[in-house]
Amino acid sequence: MSDGLEGVIAADTVLSEVDGEAGRLVIRGRSLDDLSGHARFEEVAVLLFDGFFENLPDQAAFDAALGAARVQVFEQTRALDSVLNALSPIEAVRALMARLPDGDDLPTALRLLAAPAVFAPAVIRAGQGLAPIAPDAGLTQAADMLRMTKGHTPTPAEAGALDAYLVTVCDHGLNASTFAARVVASTRAGLTSAALAGISALKGPLHGGAPGPIIEMLDQIGRPDQARAWIEAALDRGERLMGFGHRIYRVRDPRADALKRAVRILGEESGALPGRLAFAEAVEQAALDILKARKPDRSLQTNVEFYTALLLESLAFPADAFTCVFATGRMAGWIAHAREQVAGGRLIRPQSRYVGPEPRIAA
Ligand code: COA
Numbered sequence: 001m002s003d004g005l006e007g008v009i010a011a012d013t014v015l016s017e018v019d020g021e022a023g024r025l026v027i028r029g030r031s032l033d034d035l036s037g038h039a040r041f042e043e044v045a046v047l048l049f050d051g052f053f054e055n056l057p058d059q060a061a062f063d064a065a066l067g068a069a070r071v072q073v074f075e076q077t078r079a080l081d082s083v084l085n086a087l088s089p090i091e092a093v094r095a096l097m098a099r100l101p102d103g104d105d106l107p108t109a110l111r112l113l114a115a116p117a118v119f120a121p122a123v124i125r126a127g128q129g130l131a132p133i134a135p136d137a138g139l140t141q142a143a144d145m146l147r148m149t150k151g152h153t154p155t156p157a158e159a160g161a162l163d164a165y166l167v168t169v170c171d172h173g174l175n176a177s178t179f180a181a182r183v184v185a186s187t188r189a190g191l192t193s194a195a196l197a198g199i200s201a202l203k204g205p206l207h208g209g210a211p212g213p214i215i216e217m218l219d220q221i222g223r224p225d226q227a228r229a230w231i232e233a234a235l236d237r238g239e240r241l242m243g244f245g246h247r248i249y250r251v252r253d254p255r256a257d258a259l260k261r262a263v264r265i266l267g268e269e270s271g272a273l274p275g276r277l278a279f280a281e282a283v284e285q286a287a288l289d290i291l292k293a294r295k296p297d298r299s300l301q302t303n304v305e306f307y308t309a310l311l312l313e314s315l316a317f318p319a320d321a322f323t324c325v326f327a328t329g330r331m332a333g334w335i336a337h338a339r340e341q342v343a344g345g346r347l348i349r350p351q352s353r354y355v356g357p358e359p360r361i362a363a
Helices: 041-049 059-079 089-097 106-127 141-150 156-168 176-186 191-202 211-221 224-236 254-270 274-294 304-314 319-344
Strands: 016-019 024-027
Touching: 024 041, 024 254, 041 059, 041 141, 041 156, 041 319, 059 089, 059 106, 059 141, 089 106, 089 191, 089 319, 106 141, 106 191, 106 319, 141 156, 141 319, 156 254, 156 304, 156 319, 176 191, 176 319, 191 319, 211 224, 211 274, 211 304, 211 319, 224 274, 254 274, 254 304, 274 304, 304 319
Parallel strands: none
Antiparallel strands: 016 024
């Protein structure tokens, strides 16, 4: 048996390929570098959905339909009450998503694709004691999400940075949340159920919950010259360094570079980031040196979450809501994988090996 199903091929997919040796990510025949910073999230969603829905509209009609879906799901934010507001942001977004009807058609997919982009800003604002802001169907999903979070229209650089992020994380092979989504889809439960499984898996700190703690780590380290001591102490306590290591990549995660590029471009526009970026780079280098010294046999490299944290922080998302933004991008992949599973896959039903006690034989 393979611990954690490592190395097991559990699905054939046309959606994305993660090459862990070469550090390469291909999304439907396009390299990540070709897409991140160049394509809009809506364009990548169409790329992923193509062939999995009847009557997928052209790009302009898809953009309009997604904008309309944001307006439609905004109604659900009325359900934000003291019970939901007491939850963590990702739990509150999940609870709102669970109110959406199940289905397998394009309208269901569009509602789900719109949902985290609308629910996360509403949840973030509720946490700040502010009322939700209604969507503007004419904006891109990235620009609208920022507008609904901050209360004003973002600069093109800010919207571009969030678009680059959403595209960078839209799909990534059979990661834990996508596998969870495919398992649920394989039972024919519907897209909403599959997406809820995805978001539930994503929230864990070993998957999409890592970037929030990265900000805590950076804040606790405080100064570049304190990085080594802080990291050594954390590892001595048996902790894992968030933002480093990956099940598949044995070289640097290509998404880390795509996001670092987006952080740099945004910093050049705003003039606010260079110091923070230089500090983060110093922490990253110290972490890589120490991990290499401590685990010479295991190549532990920077993963997507490290520069996710920096990018989302510079876009003024609160650290405890970073996973909600991750879910906004990955939703496109969950939906496409769920449709692919239903189209060609059987019920996913592996076996377990019983290692418990035998029943006692009655005398
Ligand atoms: N910090 C410190 N040690 C780490 C580490 C990290 N970030 N990632 C892996 N290791 C160590 C493990 O403790 C293990 O050591 P051991 O053999 O002495 O127990 C060894 O490296 C191998 O790790 P393993 O647990 O087999 O890796 P995995 O493939 O199961 O896990 C992650 C991959 C991503 C879960 C893991 O690297 C991790 O926990 N990273 C931090 C969380 C994170 O950034 N998640 C976002 C992923 S995109």
